[in-house]
Amino acid sequence: MLTLNKIVKLLNEKSIKVIVTEDKIYIDNRLDESIPIENHYGISIQDGKWSYCFYVLERKNNIQTEVLKSFINKEEAENYLFLQQINKYFINNYVIASRNHEIENWTIELVRKEMKRVGIPSNYLSYGSEIFSNSILYSNESGKWYSGYINTNNELIYKTKCGNDEQDWFLSLYGNDVYILYLFDIYQSELLDKKEVLRPFSDKEKLIVLGYE
Structure with a gap:
């Protein structure tokens, strides 16, 4: 700590x-x-x-x-x-500063397009058969959307408890988590390089930054 x-x-x-x-x-x-x-x-x-x-x-x-x-x-x-x-x-x-407010109907494809626009690698988002370590997971189960975090060991260590049936609202909100995770990884690398921290942040600490804890 x-x-x-x-x-x-x-x-x-x-x-x-x-x-x-x-x-x-x-x-x-x-x-x-x-x-x-x-x-x-x-x-x-x-x-x-x-x-x-x-x-x-x-x-x-x-x-x-x-x-x-x-x-x-x-x-x-x-x-x-x-x-x-x-x-x-x-x-x-x-x-907020980079948000594309012109998008009204969010889809997975648009989330991925926005990730590319702001420079976030595609492996920060897991969906369907494309599952990556250290990524935000989107899943659609029985018409409800869920979000989660897959850690560097490829383990799903968090998943939202209640699903949401409003796709546009869900994808526009949880798309923020992909960006935050990417930014935090960059920040962590900077701190490690400068020896401000001596170890990577833990899974629990990442969940806090993502707003899941």
Whole structure:
């Protein structure tokens, strides 16, 4: 796991400001620091456990804390915060920015075409008889669509529990996961090359970045 100092450093490199206090570590996403902070994410102790939280301050005098996930120790909470912010960074800076909003009726063929357009190798998507390691899996079972992650050992370690029968909505949403996985692999290689991390991220850590945990 990454140390808190390393987490702060790596997020700062992405222009993500981390505020560390004795009892709370949170993301300050203000563009103008003269304006009081409003809604934000972070970790703090809730009911005796370090927890990842959403702090609601927008148009409120008192902060409202929504606990999203609790952990057995502070280190796990810190690393979860890091991976969640990397997910948000990829979505806001790459996925949304490159989105083709002209597509109304999404199909597997269009997802693959969009992957090619933004430079994602085809083996980041598994579907039908084409199954690849370290890829996002799409499956259609009895008219319902499911998504999952196949790890580097070619094992399906995650699959959405509930299927969705709206193909357009499903493919447009989970197409994001293919892009995020690709971007995270590039980021991981950069960190390994610079010796910022000494080992590849675990399957569990990848699931967090993908928004599955």
